[in-house]
Amino acid sequence: MLFLQEVAYAHPNRDVLLSDINLSVNKQDKIALIGHNGAGKSTLLKILAGEIAPTAGLVKSNSKPYYVPQLFGQFNEKTIAEALGVSAKINALKGILDGDVTEANLTTLNDDWSIDERCQVALSHWNLTGLDLSVKMGMLSGGQKTKVFLAGIMVHNPELVLLDEPSNHLDMLGRDILYDYIQTTPHTLLVVSHDQTLLNLAGTVLELSKRRITAYGGNYDFYLTQKTIENDALNQDLKSKEKALRKAKETERQTMERQQKLDSRGKKKQEKAGLPTILMNTLKNSAEKSTSKIKGVHAEKIESISQDLSQLRSEISDTGKMKLDLDNAALHQGKILVTAENLNVGFKRLLWQKPLNFQIMSGERIAIKGANGSGKTTLIKIILGDLLPGAGNLQRAEFKAIYIDQDYSLIDNSLSIYQQAQRYNTGMLQEHEVKTRLDRFLFPKEYWDKPCVALSGGEKMRLMLCSLTIGNQAPDMIILDEPTNNLDIHNIEILTNAINEYKGTLLVVSHDAYFLQRVRVETEIDLSEFR
Structure with a gap:
């Protein structure tokens, strides 16, 4: 089905990213490709998709792969039809229906008379009903863009599908549709992902590290077991x-x-x-x-x-070195921090069809769930006291909270790594102590003067955790907003271990059910019930 032999890839500056990569993918295999950020996973998928050529080696495939890329706004100027690769056929079909029955239009359409209908059925399957194919991708949310490309699988019905972080921007419903597709499809799949629920649907896990691929003949849980045995040895x-x-x-x-x-x-x-x-x-x-x-x-x-x-x-693994070692939160377990009674937002038009009633107590671990647009971020702002409710009542005790969004906005991009760490040094630690903690969170001497703006999502997360240890006094509440979206598995593991050490109140907005389970979330506020 797909065969790689001695594949290598070097950046234009000649830095070698991949070398001596050998891989064989058989028909109907469902393979997950994992590895640290920067290991070359996305580059390898692009090589398989034919988007870039390898520097050396052989790539053979029995059929043209369908590629769902990671999205960074690079398709914003394209229409949905262009992103799906069907614009020429759609234009030809429209021309024929308008009476322009030319040889060129007939050749372009190639008897694919159902192309428009197939596109609409595929988009509806991903809850994008009625979306016009001429709409620019830039008008869509991140989740909608991902769904457009996923809908393309149904449009083109390929034998081989390459997926690069397909669940990153999907809400829970979108993820459920994706998981169902992966479980039931006869297509051959190669998926790059850090979504551990998705990874457990794979039959084989490939780990790309240090310019080699190691195969583990099972799903992600099997991989973790094998890695534990390897690490023990x-x-x-x-x-x-x-x-x-x-x-x-x-x-x-x-x-x-x-x-x-x-x-x-x-x-x-x-x-x-x-x-x-x-x-x-x-x-x-x-x-x-x-x-x-x-x-x-x-x-x-x-x-x-x-x-x-x-x-x-x-x-x-250096995961175990990164411990929060924070003082316990000052509030006693069970203290009522937030009480919401008939809470709602908006005046002429209320956000939630049913008002919200809930309590948050010190020490609880709570997930805030809901589809995209259900008001999760709005609710966080109300809980933090940054936004007043439009209806109902919210009583809020005095407590210290820290809000960590998926972009780690608490990191000041104008500062160096060392300057950012010093900003949190309220306990007046000595310079060598601050630098020791930076080193523990994988920021050695050569990183200290590096600007924060140059950091990856995983590096910003580690710096944020390190800054908390430097501040020492734990916040009474930590709020995480989609914390795993931009992290690889290694950094998710670091975050999970750190959060599990934390003794205060935890609020998590996440569509990642596996992460919520691992950080021991006990209760949830599901905003989908109120829409």
């Missing part, structure tokens, strides 16, 4: 190597002490024997060479073990 090897290094250094010390004593005794005997100076110098040189040789043998052994140790440490 690596940790055991690490302990053994550390022990071997300590023993090698101790052996070197004892051997050198013993050699020095032998050299000292030999010198005293030679002096007592009254040997000639020239012979004494010869014996001295011989002893020094012998000592140097012994030292060289031990140094070589220690260097070899140290290199093995360094390699092992580089392979072990």
